[in-house]
Amino acid sequence: MDYLSLNRISKSFGKEKLLDEVTLGVAQGENLVIFGPSGGGKTVLLRMIAGVETVTQGSIEVGGRDITFDPPEARGIGVALQNFALFPHMTAFDNIAAPLAARKKSQSEITDAVQKIAKLLKIAQVLHHFPKQLSNGQKQRTALARALVARPPLLLLDDPLRNVDAKLRFEMRLELPRLLREAGATVIYVTQDYREALALGDRIAILMGGKLLQIGTPRDIYEQPASIKVAQLFGDPTINIFDVTQAVRENGQDVHLTLGGGVIPLAGATAKAVRQAAHAGKKLWLGIRPEAIDFVWPGEGPGQGTGEGSGQGPGQGTNQIAHKNAVVIAAKLEAVNPLNERHVSFLTTQEGHDILCSRPADEGGDPNQLAEAAKGQVKLQFSPDKILVFGGDDGEIMAHHDDAAARDATGDATGGATRDAAMVTA
Amino acid sequence: MGGGAILRYSLHRLAILLVVVFFLFPIFWIALMSLQTNESILRIPPSMVFTPIFDNYQALITGKLITQAGSLDLPFMKNLFNSFFLSAASVAVALILGVPAAYAFARFKFRLGENIAFTLLSFRFAPPLLVLLPLSLIYQTIGLDNSYVGLIWVYQLICLPLILWVVRSYFEDISPEIEHAYRIAGHNWGQSFLRIAIPLARPGIAAAGLLAFIFAWNNFVFALILASADKQPVTVGALAFVTASGIQYGQIAAAIILSILPTLLLALYAQRYLVEGLSLGAVKG
Numbered sequence: 001m002d003y004l005s006l007n008r009i010s011k012s013f014g015k016e017k018l019l020d021e022v023t024l025g026v027a028q029g030e031n032l033v034i035f036g037p038s039g040g041g042k043t044v045l046l047r048m049i050a051g052v053e054t055v056t057q058g059s060i061e062v063g064g065r066d067i068t069f070d071p072p073e074a075r076g077i078g079v080a081l082q083n084f085a086l087f088p089h090m091t092a093f094d095n096i097a098a099p100l101a102a103r104k105k106s107q108s109e110i111t112d113a114v115q116k117i118a119k120l121l122k123i124a125q126v127l128h129h130f131p132k133q134l135s136n137g138q139k140q141r142t143a144l145a146r147a148l149v150a151r152p153p154l155l156l157l158d159d160p161l162r163n164v165d166a167k168l169r170f171e172m173r174l175e176l177p178r179l180l181r182e183a184g185a186t187v188i189y190v191t192q193d194y195r196e197a198l199a200l201g202d203r204i205a206i207l208m209g210g211k212l213l214q215i216g217t218p219r220d221i222y223e224q225p226a227s228i229k230v231a232q233l234f235g236d237p238t239i240n241i242f243d244v245t246q247a248v249r250e251n252g253q254d255v256h257l258t259l260g261g262g263v264i265p266l267a268g269a270t271a272k273a274v275r276q277a278a279h280a281g282k283k284l285w286l287g288i289r290p291e292a293i294d295f296v297w298p299g300e301g302p303g304q305g306t307g308e309g310s311g312q313g314p315g316q317g318t319n320q321i322a323h324k325n326a327v328v329i330a331a332k333l334e335a336v337n338p339l340n341e342r343h344v345s346f347l348t349t350q351e352g353h354d355i356l357c358s359r360p361a362d363e364g365g366d367p368n369q370l371a372e373a374a375k376g377q378v379k380l381q382f383s384p385d386k387i388l389v390f391g392g393d394d395g396e397i398m399a400h401h402d403d404a405a406a407r408d409a410t411g412d413a414t415g416g417a418t419r420d421a422a423m424v425t426a
Numbered sequence: 427m428g429g430g431a432i433l434r435y436s437l438h439r440l441a442i443l444l445v446v447v448f449f450l451f452p453i454f455w456i457a458l459m460s461l462q463t464n465e466s467i468l469r470i471p472p473s474m475v476f477t478p479i480f481d482n483y484q485a486l487i488t489g490k491l492i493t494q495a496g497s498l499d500l501p502f503m504k505n506l507f508n509s510f511f512l513s514a515a516s517v518a519v520a521l522i523l524g525v526p527a528a529y530a531f532a533r534f535k536f537r538l539g540e541n542i543a544f545t546l547l548s549f550r551f552a553p554p555l556l557v558l559l560p561l562s563l564i565y566q567t568i569g570l571d572n573s574y575v576g577l578i579w580v581y582q583l584i585c586l587p588l589i590l591w592v593v594r595s596y597f598e599d600i601s602p603e604i605e606h607a608y609r610i611a612g613h614n615w616g617q618s619f620l621r622i623a624i625p626l627a628r629p630g631i632a633a634a635g636l637l638a639f640i641f642a643w644n645n646f647v648f649a650l651i652l653a654s655a656d657k658q659p660v661t662v663g664a665l666a667f668v669t670a671s672g673i674q675y676g677q678i679a680a681a682i683i684l685s686i687l688p689t690l691l692l693a694l695y696a697q698r699y700l701v702e703g704l705s706l707g708a709v710k711g
Contacts, residue, residue: 051609071615072606072609073609073610073613075610078610081606081607085604085607087604087607088604088626098608098612099611102611102612150612
């Protein structure tokens with residue numbers, strides 16, 4: 001039984017539809033992150049749950065009670081709004097105490113509770129200050145304290161780290177999960193930052209253009225995005241997407257895609273779905289995350305037995321690619337962009353697709369030297385497990401990842417063919 | 427501080443002094459006049475050297491004007507009270523009606539809302555004389571002429587639109603998010619209006635109230651037509667200084683000084699609310 005459930009919630013302003021039949025359930029004590037680009041309807045949804053925005057259609061239930069038409073003061077929800085919305089004519093103390101004062105608590109109870117939460121959030125020394133005397137970080141903590149102080153069973157946080165500086169955002173991103181756990185509340189957290197979403201959410205709901213595109217654990221959403229749109233929201237640099245409509249090859253039972261001279265085997269449900277889509281003339285896209293791609297460094301190569309854990313070779317340990325099954329493609333190195341811990345390489349395939357490859361800087365060697373030695377042409381490798389195939393006009397995923405058993409069963413069968421194909425192109 | 431800086435500072439001060447002298451000189455001159463007899467005021471050339479007398483103030487306060495033509499009753503203190511009472515009561519009524527209305531116009535979209543607000547504003551640009559004739563006839567019929575209630579009612583034409591429109595814009599400047607946050611914290615609509623909206627709009631309410639008070643205080647035609655002797659404010663009462671034996675400049679000057687005082691004191695008191703920052707940095711931006 002969900003603690004909070006939204007049943008086909010819609011919101012329109014005139015003809016403009018901001019939310020379109022959003023249905024969502026949140027379990028008690030769960031941290032749900034609502035993530036999406038700005039203008040996707042996240043804040044409106046949150047404001048409707050808080051009761052400061054009317055619901056055009058649908059209903060909201062909290063703890064089994066329909067609160068769709070309750071005024072905000074009757075809902076007992078803790079909310080931290082994006083722009084803090086502190087009461088400018090009250091001290092930080094009175095700001096934080098407001099929910100307790102409304103609940104008719106005694107003065108000593110209020111003082112105790114405010115002091116406690118202020119200590120936890122490290123603002124005890126500024127409680128007598130007015131909001132204009134507080135720094136942004138302190139304002140943000142005051143707003144958070146106000147939301148937490150009455151121990152509400154449901155907590156809504158609207159991008160609380162948006163308006164604070166990078167250093168504080170980093171600190172709070174580490175601190176918030178602990179705070180939210182201590183609060184013990186059911187939390188809905190709205191953010192535009194995919195790192196925050198991945199770090200804070202038990203589950204993530206993707207809201208885009210007023211529609212809920214996917215709900216799942218951070219791992220699910222990162223590894224099995226429902227569509228290209230969702231896949232592109234996570235990761236920096238963003239996922240590589242190639243149009244492979246014309247690259248489907250069939251060989252009896254075997255279905256594979258060609259890319260940069262390499263052959264990518266498809267297995268199980270994905271293979272079936274791709275075969276059907278290809279026959280129906282649908283568009284197909286291949287997605288590979290930049291960090292799933294590695295260079296083929298000198299001294300190693302597919303089929304040379306590095307997969308046996310012999311301990312040598314770059315990328316060993318952190319590199320999950322089983323080299324013996326890796327797909328190898330040729331590409332031309334265009335540029336390398338060092339980004340702190342990683343370097344991001346920009347390459348093009350012989351078909352003219354752009355590829356981004358993101359590797360840890362201390363791993364392998366210098367892609368520039370590699371390219372120099374090979375006259376600009378380098379080889380890339382990635383595991384066929386890491387690919388995503390999208391199809392149709394909306395770019396939806398072709399099949400949710402087949403269960404591991406199915407992949408193991410087909411993996412060996414296609415492995416040989418892949419290796420052979422890879423050897424040929426290499 | 428270098429020589430240039432000193433020069434700049436002095437020039438700056440001099441400029442301020444010139445402005446202050448320019449604006450305050452008439453008041454200063456009237457203050458001097460109020461301490462002189464008619465003869466010394468009217469001598470040519472005028473002079474700042476004279477023996478101050480307090481006869482003018484004495485005449486106003488005791489209500490007996492002694493001229494060559496004999497003694498005349500002056501209800502000046504009664505007029506002063508009338509002015510004060512009418513203005514204060516009008517502003518109070520206008521605030522009670524206007525502030526909630528301004529809040530409604532600022533926060534809620536409702537049918538004919540803008541039309542109603544504009545109609546109220548249009549009272550300000552209708553010429554008073556146009557409405558006075560029908561108004562005085564209506565007042566005579568329903569028995570409201572020459573009554574405080576009737577005058578206060580008419581004074582709403584001056585005060586209400588002013589308060590409504592000035593306070594409305596202040597309410598519009600307050601982020602609704604702040605009120606939302608207060609309601610989410612568990613306070614109802616009325617509490618959020620009284621403890622959030624009104625305190626935050628206080629500079630605007632003070633400014634509008636002060637302006638409305640001054641406009642009501644300075645009003646002449648409404649009171650001239652609708653009030654008789656015992657309800658007249660100072661603006662109408664001042665006509666009594668034009669006597670058979672001439673214009674009593676000394677008394678007029680003293681009357682002006684006395685009638686400026688209440689608004690001046692009110693302005694000094696309200697000033698701290700006027701300069702108080704509006705939003706105090708609550709919402710980032």
